[in-house]
Amino acid sequence: MGVAEKTVGEVLIELLEVYGVDTVFGIPGVHTAELYRGLATSSIRHITPRHEQGAGFMADGYARVTGKPGVALVITGPGLTNTITAMAQAYQDSIPMLVISGVNSRGSLGHGRGCLHELPDQRATMATVSHMTHTLLDPADLPSVLERAFIILQSRRPGPVHIEIPTDVMDSKIAIEVPDPIKTFGPRASVSQVAALAEKCRQSQAPVILCGGGSISSAEQIKMLAEKLDAPLVTTVNARGMFVGHPLSVPASPSLQPVRGLLANADLVIALGTQMGATDYDMYADGGFPELGNLVRVDIDADQLARGPAASLQILSTVDQLLTDLLPMVGGLSGRRGGAERADRCRRGALESLSPKMHLEIKVLEGIRDALPGCILVGDSTQAIYSGNLYFEAGQPKGWFNAATGYGALGYGPPAAIGACLGAPEKPVVCIVGDGGFQFSLAEIGSAKDCGANVIFLVWNNDGYGEIKTYMEDSGIVPEGVTPSAPDFLKIAEAYGVPAVRLDDVVDLPEALRRLAGEGGPSLIEIHETRTRGAGV
Known part of the structure; x- marks a missing residue:
C-alpha cells in the first residue's frame, strides 16, 4: 500500500x-x-x-x-x-x-x-x-x-x-x-507425537473425546475421528452444538457423575482445546473429577498444558493441524467399540441426575432452540443457564455461550447478545438473563435499539438472585441481600420503544418468539418463575 x-x-x-x-x-x-x-x-x-x-x-x-x-x-x-x-x-x-x-x-x-x-x-x-x-x-x-x-x-x-x-x-x-497483514500459524505437533497418539487410538477399546471451545472450528474432522474410533463426544459449555443429533454426542457437563463415570471407564481420553477448568469439570467444587490414566491433551497454549490434570501425552498444537496430521495416520481404523451405546447411557444418566426444576428449565431452552432454528442463545448467570450448562444440546456450533463459566460476570448477557447479533445478523439471538443480572446492564436495551439488533431479551424473573438464595439455603445460611427489587421490565422496554410481552403460560413462548423475531429489532419477553404457569415446580 x-x-x-x-x-x-x-x-x-x-x-x-x-x-x-x-x-x-x-x-x-x-x-x-x-x-x-x-x-x-x-x-x-x-x-x-x-x-x-x-x-x-x-x-x-x-x-x-x-x-x-x-x-x-x-x-x-x-x-x-x-x-x-x-x-x-x-x-x-x-x-x-x-x-x-x-x-x-x-x-x-x-x-x-x-x-x-x-x-x-x-x-x-x-x-x-x-x-x-x-x-x-x-x-x-x-x-x-x-x-x-x-x-x-x-x-x-x-x-x-x-x-x-x-x-x-x-x-x-x-x-x-502501511503493511499488508502477515499470515500467522499456530503450533504444530511433531511427527513422533502424532504417531504416538495414532498408536493409542489403534490400541484403544473404550475411547472418549472431550471437546472444548478451542475445537469448534474442527467439528467435521473431530466427527471423522470419533466415527473411526466409535468414541463418545463430550462437549463442554463453549463447545455445545458441535455434533447436533449425532449418536455419539454427549452434551453434558463433566461435573456430572455419569459423565465422570464415562471418562473414568475409558481407556483413552483425548481432550481437544479445553482448559479442563473448574467451571466445566468441577462446577460443584466437590473435587470428584476422576484421575484419568490415559489422558491425551491437545492445546494451543503450552502454559495451559502444564496446568490441570496430568496427561500421559501432551501435544502443543492447534486442533485443526493436529487432526489434519492424525487422521491419515489412523487410516482406515474402524470397528464397534460400543460408542453409541456408551453415549446413550451417559446422556440418560446425566439427565436423570438433574432435579425436576432443572428438567423444566432445560425444556424451555429446547423450546427456544426449536422455535427459532439456527438461533444463538446467549446467557447471563441465571438459573436456567446453569441448568443448560449441565445438559443442553445447542442447535449449532457457537449457538450457546454465557457468563456462567470462567470469570462469571453478571450483566454479560445483554451486551454480549448485541455483539453476537452484529456478528451474525442473519441469525435470531435470544438473551436469557435474570431479573437481577439484567439490572447490571439494563440500559443496553437502548444500544440494541440504536443499532437495530435483532435480539430477544428473555427475562427469567425469580424476584432476585435466585441461584444465590438457593445456595445459601442449601448451605444452612439465612438468605440475606438476595432480593433486590426490579423495575417493570415491560415499561422499561416501552420507554425505549421496544416491544415486550409478559407470558401467562410457558406454552405461549414459541409463538411469542417467532412473532417477535419476525418483527426485527430488539424485543423483550418476561417469564416469571411463580406467576407464569409452567415456569416453576
Missing part, C-alpha cells in the same frame, strides 16, 4: 481495516476523540454502548460468533477500568479481544500530578487481564505494534490484548508504509 501522511488516529483506523475489522464498540471522549478522526469515513461501523463494560462484552459476543477479534475503543482511566471485567471474562474463556485505549500525555506518565483520568500505572493495571499490553510512545511504531497484537490474537491461545495511546501521540503526523 502507499505511503500514508496522516495522524496516528487516522492510520490506526486504516490499519484496523487492513486487518479485517468491520465493527468497533466504544464511547468516545476527550481522551480518544483523535482516534475517531478517520472513523466516520472508513468502512468500520461504530457501536455505542451505554457503559464501557458493555463495549467489552459486545466485543466478546461478536468475537464468539465470528471468530475474529472483537475491538473496543475506550478512554483512559475509568473507561478502561470499566472494561476490565469484560476483559477478564474474555481472558478466562479464551476469546480474542483488542482493547485500544487512551492514556495521558507521555510527559505526565508516572508523575502522579493529578491529571484527569490518571491511574498510577495504567499499563501495569492491564497486564493481569491481557496477553499483551503496550504503550505507544513512538508514533512510528504503530504498524509494528498492531501487527504484534494481531499475531498474538491469531496464533496462540486467544484472549484480550491492550494498546494504549498517549493523548499527545494521537494527533502526531506520521508518514509510513
Whole structure:
C-alpha cells in the first residue's frame, strides 16, 4: 500500500481495516476523540454502548460468533477500568479481544500530578487481564505494534490484548508504509507425537473425546475421528452444538457423575482445546473429577498444558493441524467399540441426575432452540443457564455461550447478545438473563435499539438472585441481600420503544418468539418463575 501522511488516529483506523475489522464498540471522549478522526469515513461501523463494560462484552459476543477479534475503543482511566471485567471474562474463556485505549500525555506518565483520568500505572493495571499490553510512545511504531497484537490474537491461545495511546501521540503526523497483514500459524505437533497418539487410538477399546471451545472450528474432522474410533463426544459449555443429533454426542457437563463415570471407564481420553477448568469439570467444587490414566491433551497454549490434570501425552498444537496430521495416520481404523451405546447411557444418566426444576428449565431452552432454528442463545448467570450448562444440546456450533463459566460476570448477557447479533445478523439471538443480572446492564436495551439488533431479551424473573438464595439455603445460611427489587421490565422496554410481552403460560413462548423475531429489532419477553404457569415446580 502507499505511503500514508496522516495522524496516528487516522492510520490506526486504516490499519484496523487492513486487518479485517468491520465493527468497533466504544464511547468516545476527550481522551480518544483523535482516534475517531478517520472513523466516520472508513468502512468500520461504530457501536455505542451505554457503559464501557458493555463495549467489552459486545466485543466478546461478536468475537464468539465470528471468530475474529472483537475491538473496543475506550478512554483512559475509568473507561478502561470499566472494561476490565469484560476483559477478564474474555481472558478466562479464551476469546480474542483488542482493547485500544487512551492514556495521558507521555510527559505526565508516572508523575502522579493529578491529571484527569490518571491511574498510577495504567499499563501495569492491564497486564493481569491481557496477553499483551503496550504503550505507544513512538508514533512510528504503530504498524509494528498492531501487527504484534494481531499475531498474538491469531496464533496462540486467544484472549484480550491492550494498546494504549498517549493523548499527545494521537494527533502526531506520521508518514509510513502501511503493511499488508502477515499470515500467522499456530503450533504444530511433531511427527513422533502424532504417531504416538495414532498408536493409542489403534490400541484403544473404550475411547472418549472431550471437546472444548478451542475445537469448534474442527467439528467435521473431530466427527471423522470419533466415527473411526466409535468414541463418545463430550462437549463442554463453549463447545455445545458441535455434533447436533449425532449418536455419539454427549452434551453434558463433566461435573456430572455419569459423565465422570464415562471418562473414568475409558481407556483413552483425548481432550481437544479445553482448559479442563473448574467451571466445566468441577462446577460443584466437590473435587470428584476422576484421575484419568490415559489422558491425551491437545492445546494451543503450552502454559495451559502444564496446568490441570496430568496427561500421559501432551501435544502443543492447534486442533485443526493436529487432526489434519492424525487422521491419515489412523487410516482406515474402524470397528464397534460400543460408542453409541456408551453415549446413550451417559446422556440418560446425566439427565436423570438433574432435579425436576432443572428438567423444566432445560425444556424451555429446547423450546427456544426449536422455535427459532439456527438461533444463538446467549446467557447471563441465571438459573436456567446453569441448568443448560449441565445438559443442553445447542442447535449449532457457537449457538450457546454465557457468563456462567470462567470469570462469571453478571450483566454479560445483554451486551454480549448485541455483539453476537452484529456478528451474525442473519441469525435470531435470544438473551436469557435474570431479573437481577439484567439490572447490571439494563440500559443496553437502548444500544440494541440504536443499532437495530435483532435480539430477544428473555427475562427469567425469580424476584432476585435466585441461584444465590438457593445456595445459601442449601448451605444452612439465612438468605440475606438476595432480593433486590426490579423495575417493570415491560415499561422499561416501552420507554425505549421496544416491544415486550409478559407470558401467562410457558406454552405461549414459541409463538411469542417467532412473532417477535419476525418483527426485527430488539424485543423483550418476561417469564416469571411463580406467576407464569409452567415456569416453576
